[in-house]
Amino acid sequence: MLKFPKSAAIAALALAVCASPALAEGDADAGKKVFNKCKACHTVGDGAKHRVGPHLNDVFGRTAGTAEGYKYSKAMIAAGEGGLVWDDATMAEYLANPKAMIKGTKMAFAGLKEDADVANVSAYLKSFAAEPAEEPAAAEDAAVETEDAEVETAAATTEDTAEPGAAEMTFEASKGAFGLGRVATVEEITAWDIDIRPDGAGLPVGKGTVADGEPIFTDYCAVCHGDFGEGAGRWPVLAGGHDTLTKERPEKTIGSYWPYLSTVFDYVRRTMPFGDARSLSDDDVYALTAYLLYLNDVVEDEDFELSNENFTSIRLPNEENFFDDNRMSEPHYAQGVEPCMSDCKPGPVEITARAQVLDVTPEGEGDENAGGGID
Ligand code: HEC
């Protein structure tokens, strides 16, 4: 997809190299993968918008905390006012451990452990820098070209690795009618089979206290769910809502609505923190579940320790309002009456209720708290 002579692209790239001499240090291709860790909160590239975090176009050379229209933490604004500008060194320090560098930053990200990841993601971000003013259009196309090249490389790599893999395959072929697919391996089933039942079946061995859970929650969850589970902006509320179920707009939280604690553990372990699912240890999940019980006033002692041993002794307040589906024993079904299919209701039909909008995921644009829309 060449929209201009190749020489122009090379010239534009050369300009970019001059503008940021460290470009050669990291590998933008590899950095694109690293950026997957950032994607729950940041966007970059054409049409990038603020989400949980600010968009990262043109971030190198930018004073910290100054992307227009984004609501930064006080700490980040203060860092910018104190002269912090994003360059290789400051970016590396921040990404290695955000909270150590800027105490009070609201970037709920544990940090990148590998120096190479930091260098690569920096190189990737630099490829979205605004290019020198003389050649803006050409520079943009150059970036597009690089992306195309990336796709090609990726495709080539997949082909290369697929062949030897196929030769070594010892998977059992499916015996289904169409002979499609293959039988799942034990490892695949184990990785997938992580559900936990209300009776505790499936719980891993582990433990964690309310006090252990609090700092984990602050670091990994509060950016979206608020420090006390009250929900930041329009992200889901995790606590409160007691006695609201009979109100017109019930607030359904873990404490007010959920029937079983096993769902909390299963949900958090399977999906959270949003964008970095399955990154928590089992002990972390026990601690977070204990902390969520504390936020919901189900336990009151900060030293309370939740473990696989005492898990099923905890009951959530709304459990008794859930009961097994007993429809089939109702007279109508038990007697096997033919369902009425026409003129069943005497008199005119009226609308007596309307479904509410119950989705909990903020849409992003126009949201004053810049919660992210989820693609
Ligand atoms: C869980 C959400 C989340 C994740 C994941 C995340 N960030 Fe952030 N990031 C934020 C938030 C929120 C801020 C604003 C921080 C503040 O105001 O204190 C931020 C700020 C930043 C800034 C400062 C920008 C500026 O305008 O000053 C940079 C740079 C940054 N993030 C890079 C990254 C990179 C690179 C990654 C992935 C390796 C990443 N972040 C992962 C939420 C996140």
Ligand code: HEC
């Ligand atoms: C980047 C934002 C973000 C972060 C960080 C995050 N969550 Fe969530 N969380 C969400 C969103 C969005 C949903 C709703 C998802 C849906 O329903 O599709 C959710 C839903 C939940 C729910 C279910 C709430 C309900 O009533 O349906 C629980 C429990 C939860 N998160 C716990 C956690 C915990 C614990 C952490 C930290 C380890 C965490 N979350 C980190 C965004 C986030």
